[in-house]
Amino acid sequence: MRFEYESTTTLARIRAASPCEDGWRKLLAHVRKTKADDDPIDLLTVLDSNGLDDALWVLSNAMPDNRLARHFQAWCAEQVLHIFERDCPGDTRVRDQIAMLRNDAATYMDRNAARDAAHDAAARAAGRAAALDAAHDAAWNAQEAQLRTMLEEMK
Numbered sequence: 001m002r003f004e005y006e007s008t009t010t011l012a013r014i015r016a017a018s019p020c021e022d023g024w025r026k027l028l029a030h031v032r033k034t035k036a037d038d039d040p041i042d043l044l045t046v047l048d049s050n051g052l053d054d055a056l057w058v059l060s061n062a063m064p065d066n067r068l069a070r071h072f073q074a075w076c077a078e079q080v081l082h083i084f085e086r087d088c089p090g091d092t093r094v095r096d097q098i099a100m101l102r103n104d105a106a107t108y109m110d111r112n113a114a115r116d117a118a119h120d121a122a123a124r125a126a127g128r129a130a131a132l133d134a135a136h137d138a139a140w141n142a143q144e145a146q147l148r149t150m151l152e153e154m155k
Helices: 011-016 021-030 043-050 052-061 067-087 093-102 108-125 129-153
Strands: 008-010 040-042
Touching (some): 008 011, 011 021, 021 043, 021 052, 040 043, 043 129, 052 067, 052 129, 067 108, 067 129, 093 108
Antiparallel strands (some): 008 040
């Protein structure tokens, strides 16, 4: 599947978002530059240079739009949806939030309402902490591979 959204940003955008100094210096060294500029830099380059934490930070804070971030968030939530639905059968709020993340025509208010409902649902399920922790760990371990796959498919 080819995605039709922007996977590049610029060093100027990243710098303007106030990255941590260590991550900033590491990225500059990787791309062999000494300061921010407006040349495109692919998120895959950030992932290769700085790792998943910094790539996710750039994805959330320095991309030209939020489509890639939303679609990636939807994928992450899907990885643990079965655990929530097993423990809360019939509660569709998390599934609805995933659909809203993928709905590019949804308004900001629609997305916020769905997010708040999903958070309420997850808070009610939080009593099952061990299952949620295991789900979180499994999803975290798969995130780098999925982000890399999404970015490579766009090339």
